[in-house]
Amino acid sequence: MLLLKSKYLLKDPYCVINNGAVIIDGGKIKFAGCANDISNHESGQIIDLGNSAIVPGFVNTHTHLDLTHLHNFINYNGDFTDWIRHLVNEKKEWTESEYLSSIRSGIKSSLESGTTTVADISRNGLALEELQKSNIRKTLFYELIDFNPDSAESTIDNFKNMISKVKHNDLLSIGIFPHAPYTVSEELYRRCKTVSGESGLSIATHVSETTDEANFLVRGAGNFVSLLRDFDMLKDWKAPGLKPVNYMKNIGFLENGCILVHCNYLTGEEVDYIEESGSTIVFCPRSHKYFRHKDHPFYKLRNRDINIALGTDSLASNDSLSILDEMKYIYTQHKTSKPQDILYMGTIAGATALKLNNKIGKLEEGYDADIAVIDIKKETIRNIYDGIFSHDSECVLTIVSGTICYDKHGVSREATVN
Ligand SMILES: [Zn+2]
Structure with missing residues (x-):
């Protein structure tokens, strides 16, 4: 006792x-x-x-612990796709032990700032072993990237194979994280949703982070086209002609709710879709500032029935992995936000998003x-x-x-x- x-x-x-x-x-x-x-x-x-x-x-509803050692490595020049290029370049030479050491640093600084639960996004579940060694509570989201619809089935089979070997305990949950509408095919999104529905796994994605993303989905134009061409990921793809959240609704991704990370740019219609689906929006305040986005709509959505949780995103676009620091930032920047509501976003809203609100928060x-x-x-x-x-x-x-x-x-x- x-x-x-x-x-x-x-x-x-x-x-x-x-x-x-x-x-x-x-x-x-x-x-x-x-x-x-x-x-x-x-x-x-x-x-x-x-x-x-x-x-x-505190609940950190969106982070990438494996990027912890990228703090202050990448300068943002106003072009998000350039930032991605730098990120991929920086990580290219990393060995597995460098990734693991980066993940360990991220876990340590999370705990030191009062974060008791992390929703960590991890390629191929690389963070699993380090997270399992720690007593931090975690939802490990397996990140899937595959823009080729022909390989969606094998990508999902590979994911199922990986998670079938995971030893569960009370502090670990598994989630599925198709990366973003510009790196995941419609076919793979649909299959991820089916797996999530069958197995009850939490499902989340990055969406509507930049205006470029909307340009890509609506017109098939802009910086993402050249980025995907550079990575040889763009084959016979045709733009769906829809704004990002509208596109997610159209392919059935919002059905029965999901976690939508960022949602920095939303139309009124998209807000309605999110509310109707019971989905959570994860707002990453200081990463939002780092990328110089327009004001996030979270403070306008207070009267809507939408769960809004907080994330730090990674240290490649932030100065700490502290949800306490995120809440302090909102408290000083958004004077009209009630402090109780800010604390709610950093605790209960995150627990609700991760389906843990009957035991934590x-x-x-x-x-x-x-x-x-x-x-x-x-x-x-x-x-x-x-x-x-x-x-x-x-x-x-x-x-x-x-x-x-x-x-x-x-x-x-x-x-x-x-
Ligand atoms: Zn992220």
Whole structure:
């Protein structure tokens, strides 16, 4: 049994308790509430965290951990397809051990920033072994790239073969991630959707990230045409003549919901389709800024019934793998956004997208004990959200399923025993 006490406890984004306490037993939350309500009969380790906030662990709903070592390697010149060329070029010489080391760095910095769950996109599931060694909770999305409809069947068979060998545990889920409408054939998208429907695997894709992508799908023109020609991926393809999300709806990808990463440019009709399908949009705020996109529509969609989660994307287009940093960024940039709603996007919305919202995302009795503790540096704060999202607040303790995965100040070693 482990008892955490702190000045503030947020059981969920909207429920703040002063002088809070959480009891963890067998990896689950046994109690979350006011410290005064704890019975004297509880025995075990007690950690007093002082002027901090115990919050649900953060969910990074979109990242590429294998690119962690590409931080600051690629300069963005305003052309997304050039950025992709650089990315492919940088990775060309990497050995498998360089990839694995990059993945390990990504897992470490995720845990150090209070992220307890990652949705990681991985070519051929290369990250599986490193993620399995870590106690972080993960949905490992196998990334599929194949623009040739003739090989869609073999690409799917290969994927099925890979996941049939995966040893499952409570902290691991598997997902399928056809990369994007400019790298995945319609035939492969349809087959991915069928596999997801048959097996219940989460399914996600990058979509509507750039205006170039729409140009490619609507008119069959623009920079993606030359990119695909360079990679010898463009054969007898004809543009569907539809905007990206409209195209995804047309090929049945939105049916029964899915995870749509980015959605930076949406028409009103596309917003309707996303809402009707129950799909999640993943917004990657600082990657969005890096690529100099127009304002993301997330703040206009507040009155729509659309789940909007947060992702960091990779360090090739961001400065940290911290969802806390993403939330701080929104808090300072979008003054009209309610802080509770920002915290919701970084916790419950991600858990909902990954179909884990019955076990994580809140600190409720019976939920898995996935917890972040945020040290509040400011002595006086207007409200707790101001403290959590202040520029100098930091994660000091991360717990996943009751296991301490990060302890900045070694407080667990100094815990008192009752
Ligand atoms: Zn991505």
